[in-house]
Amino acid sequence: MLTVDFVNIGLNHYLILSAIVFVIGMLTVLLRRNLIVMLMGIELMLNAVNITFVAFSHYNQLVNGQVMVFFVMTIAAAEAGVGLAICVSIFKRFKEVNISLFENLRG
Template identity: 70%
Template sequence: MLSTDLFTQIGLGHYLVLSALLFCCGMAGVLLRRNAIVLLMSIELMLNAVNVSFVAFSRYLGQQEGQIMVFFVMTIAAAEAAVGLALAVSIFKRFREVNIRYFEHLKG
């Protein structure tokens, strides 16, 4: 199974694995980090991973729709970042801290 073709023939699978790796990095960030802003960044990372697989599919299936979806994802990611950062700023104003450990008051 593991032949040199794996390294010299770049195909759709390679891009998908790359995208999966990036996605897992982002997910690990969301689970492991406690700084609210780093959490937002990890979410951006996951969205980007999805973008990579969209573009790869668009390229290898010869369809433009994938690239359109990337546009939409980018716009929504930018919107999400804007609101998230505004929230982070107001949280920082209140608690002087953006570590999620310090605002667990909502925990039941």
């Protein structure tokens, strides 16, 4: 059983926070139909991972994890740019950004 110490904030607190944020993000992606909200969910998942990186970096006294975070943030920015561009073009075509409009890949 995981014991939670509410006074001394330690590694476990960060990992639990990260897990919660990640699950929220994942559920957003899996359940919401709005493309923009789904993109926000992806951002949440990426940032949840960032939290674990920073937490472990601090815990292990290694700077590698923080370097990684910068990479993730850069890529997240690029990915958001592409994703939003797709959103714009879908919106131009359908006047809506519902993901169900985008099902031409079905077998």
